[in-house]
Amino acid sequence: MEGGTADMKKPLIGLLAASLALGGLAACGNDDGSSGAGKIAGEITVLTQRTDIVNTVFQEYKKKFEAKYPGTSVKFEAITDYEGEVRVRMNTKNYGDVLLIPNSVNADQLPSFFEPLGTVDELKDKYRFVRNEQTFDGKVYGLAITGNAQGYVFNKKLWTQAGITEAPKTPEEFLAALKAIKDKTGAIPLYTNYKDGWPLGQWEGARGAISGDPDAAIKLGQDDAPWTAGKEHFVIDSLLYDAVKGGYTEPDPTTTNWEQSKGLLGTGKIATMMLGSWSIVQMQQAASSKDDIGYWPFPYQTDGKFHTVVGGDYKNAININSKNKATARAWIDWFTDESNYATDQGGVSTLKSAAMPSTLAGLTAAKTEFIELNPAPKGQEGLADKIGNAAEIALYDGKYRQGIVDAARGAKKESKDQIFADLNKKWSQARAKLK
Template sequence: MTIRPSLGVAATAAIAALLLSGCAGGAANDDGEPAGTITVLTNRTDLVDTTFKDYAAEFTKKYPGTEVKFEALTDYEGDAKIRLNSRDYGDVLLIPSSNVTKDKYADYFEPMGSTEELSKKYRFTNEGSFDGTAYGVSTFGSAMGYVFNKDVWTKAGITTPPATEEEYLDALEKVKATGSIPYYTNYKDGWPLATIEGNLGTVQGDTVRTQMIDDDAPWTEGNDQYNIDGLLFDTVSAGLSEPDPTTTNWEESKNLLASGEVSSMVLGSWAVSQMQDAAEAAGESRDVIGFWPMPWKTDTGFTSVTASDKFLAISKYSKNKATAKAWVDWFTNESGYAASQGAISPVVSDPAPDTLKDFQELGVNYIELAADPVGKEAVINDIANEAEIDLFGNTYRQKLIDVARGAADGDKESVFADLNDRWAAARATVDAK
């Protein structure tokens, strides 16, 4: 099965030509042939000296006289934000998702062509665009759901995905009875908590962001924001997560899930292959790792929001844009990176990954969020920033977990009332500007 934008989700030589002709001039080796050295910033500290090194060698074979150097940043979002304040952020980089709003893309990145044209070849183009211009190309995409240990869930008597939150929490209770930790928050590392926001749109649909900027109370029952954070709160409050979230560890969580010590985590489908690798390394079958849709089934069935991971962009200040453009095109179309991650390829014509076979069997509906209205692309971030709610980060969810586990004052109702009050006040301030 091929996941196409027609299913709700938004290569070739043509795209290469587009990339090579769509950027502004002004720097050395801007529109010439690929040559010389480029620096690529990456968050993949685990791949920089292995897989990416091999990619660089393959690229150099195709473009003799070029060299690709990598800088791997452990705290990519934080470090990249600092680098952006200078003009020293490499030639190619991943657009920081938590601290660069779309209306600022042109300040830092080269335009890659029109959104309309790129979307004919690439998925998720809207996410890397502003005002009809694309500034980033997706590295790969993911479908949202939760990874789980099939052996543990089968032992607990659960062989079909829960359709409601009540069924889901009941399933976790049964898992707990087996001795496995039902759910792992990854509280300490933080960033996995931020990724659960990717479920936005599961119930409200592809225009949910537009709905949110017109809503004074997104944390109201029936809304996606309430579902996302409410499910997390209820899971922790019921004692169905790890005993001490302050000691969690992302890398170790893969081994815990593979061994069955932990049974599940809400993540994108990109995580499936990493969990399978951990299972294989532990002598388990890769098939022990499953992936199911979130428990918000409607009359039309299960729905999963698909979205891009990071976006590759070219620095506005690169002095070697020709080579940078060639790298972005080669990495996207020829490296096989998306396939190696078991992820959804950004290239429309590529097939769906094997990691989504559970979804295929369940007939899960895929949805990609619609583009924000022209002129309002940054409004949701402006409201969140004004409200001091890191909607696409992890801090407020860590505080939510603290309340849910009794380490901070409050309850679910007071937490959500506070979030709604701050959101409404911020909306009024942003509207007044």
């Protein structure tokens, strides 16, 4: 989280490789599949990564919750290095009453640290993102604070000035649009944010969007050569390579700066960035008018339709060691059902009954189909990401795509075909070891 301003820089939770050391802390939780028995009263501590709004927006949440449940008190702890600090604190029992499940917690570790909120079957009709995110053995351990769609954020003024008013339908149309932006506006058509690394991992959000297949992640884990012509990773990484090779990205990627880039896009110095929909509100805040910021789906259609994958952001969960689980559960339910946090932050609501936010108007106008990825068969959970990590092709951290950018800009002597052949080789070797 950069300065507490983003909910998530990665489109899906629970896909990172880091393993949280359980040590000797494997506490035993209730095994009834639910939490919240007891009286809703007393104080709870809620951990959050939103250092930017903890003293404003979250104080309003506190007032509303405490008014609904007299006798309760909510205390917030905003943490800048959320992942790092909470991971350390989880080696004790002191990690708040309600917290966001860190990315480094593997699915089979969830019961050791968190109270189950119910079963998938009980919750799946009311909530998005519970079928395969932060679940284990049919139980749900966290509810998403918001959800993200995938595509790219852009400066509408620049795209319109270049003559593009509809979402490009193919990679070729997208590259032609970038060329028109460069020729007609002088702005940087596409900003990779290479130096920070993680923004290049955001390109992985197109997994599933290209094929329109909810089983895309499962099939990736079963594929020996994902960088073969026609397959999703070939399409994603070819577009990145071709955009850099064509001279449509920043002149010196080694000097990019994430925080500065928001202002550059908002004020029209940059036209486009491939980021999840969580970025829209941040770009709007950096623009002179929020109407200058648009959001479109990845430039690829299957069966004549654009697709976007929606996934949950961080998940609110109950510390299994909490002394006040009833109030902790009441907070999670209230936050999810009544706070309106997701929509206010421009995200997809965890409530299935809620409408899509206005920030995604560009996706709906392009008749984009929203899909959620299906849960993997038992024993194959997160397999594609495990293969990628073993092959040193971590799909979401951006490092291997930095190599693609380097080759495309001539900083290392490798053709696109050579890069993809090498990726396929490393991938198949790692997959063979993990079968």
